[in-house]
Amino acid sequence: MTSGLTFGKKLRRLRQNNELTQEQLALILKNTQSSIVRYEKGHGVPDLDTLKLIADYFNISIDYLVDRSPLKENATDIERIINETINELEAENTLMFMKNGKMDDEMSRLLKATIKGSITLINNLKK
Secondary structure, rough: OOOOOOHHHHHHHHHOOOOOOHHHHHHHHHHHHHHHOOOOOOOOOOOHHHHHHHHHOOOOOHHHHHOOOOOOHHHHHHHHHHHHHHHHHHHHHOOOOOOOOOOHHHHHHHHHHHHHHHHHHHHHHHH
């Protein structure tokens, strides 16, 4: 599942969706603000250790960050896909029920259940 977004655009959206400044994200990642600016502008990709920190902090996979799809989906992958999908939906800010670019906990829970059910259905139909 590739999104067509560059690493830099994904990083910027993740940072903005979590209401972080570039300076705050740099501190979290034990990096410099100029590195964050460079990544967001598409001038390089961080090393593997930094990619792991980003993935862990935002609860996403490195595969998502570098636009590579996993070969096999298990329960953990499905949760990751759900979280990534919700992050992308929030980043697009197109959902009618969102307020100030965020959705409430109940709506998030319902959306996650719907996405999980859809993934399960698709996987069952593939068999």
